[in-house]
Amino acid sequence: xxxxxxxxxxxxxxxxxxxxxxxxxxxxxxxxxxxxxxxxxxxxxxxxxxxxxxxxxxxxxxxxxxxxxxxxxxxxxxxxxxxxxxxxxxxxxxxxxxxxxxxxxxxxxxxxxxxxxxxxxxxx
Numbered sequence: 001x002x003x004x005x006x007x008x009x010x011x012x013x014x015x016x017x018x019x020x021x022x023x024x025x026x027x028x029x030x031x032x033x034x035x036x037x038x039x040x041x042x043x044x045x046x047x048x049x050x051x052x053x054x055x056x057x058x059x060x061x062x063x064x065x066x067x068x069x070x071x072x073x074x075x076x077x078x079x080x081x082x083x084x085x086x087x088x089x090x091x092x093x094x095x096x097x098x099x100x101x102x103x104x105x106x107x108x109x110x111x112x113x114x115x116x117x118x119x120x121x122x123x124x
Contacts, residue, residue, distance in 0.1 A: 002027040002113040006096045007112030016086050020119060022079040022096030028052065030074040033099040035111055036081045038092035038120075045095065045108060049081060053102035064090075086122045097104040 001055065014119040030053050039045040049070040050059045058070050069087075072079040079096065097111035105111060 001012060002029075002032060002034060002098045004093065004096045004098050004113055004115040005081065006118040009094060009120045010087055010122065012116045013109065014086060014122055014124050015089055016087075016122070017082070018086065020081040020083070020096070020118060020120075021098055022081075024077045024079070024098055027098075029072075029077040029098075031102050033102055033105050034070075034072060034079045035097045035099070035105055037095045037108065038090075039095070039117075040089075041094040045093075046070070047106050049077065049109070050095045050104045050106055052104050057104050059104045059106055083120070086120075088104045088122045088124045091122050094120050094122060 003026050004024045035050040036048040037045050038048050052071045055072050068083040095117045096115040098113040099105045099111045
């Protein structure tokens with residue numbers, strides 16, 4: 001069993017930056033791929049980024065490629081999502097998720113453990 005909890009959301013102006021954190025507990029964190037998803041009002045939850053358990057491999061949605069960076073510190077059992085050049089369309093609740101598998105996962109059903117989400121609002 002893995003528990004994950006997000007933090008770091010908030011209100012930022014367009015063009016600004018935020019860093020989200022995902023604290024994990026209850027398992028050997030380095031064995032779990034980690035992902036970030038987001039859900040805007042009235043929309044489906046969508047994939048944002050994923051990182052393998054080792055941290056070597058990453059994957060991004062086209063909409064955030066070049067602006068967002070996913071990383072992890074296995075010694076601290078924590079993952080991160082650095083978001084830069086934020087746009088109003090990035091406004092959403094951002095969720096951290098952990099998979100029972102160690103390689104990159106990009107689909108919601110591939111993740112077993114989810115946090116409660118953290119709100120990110122980008123004003124124009």
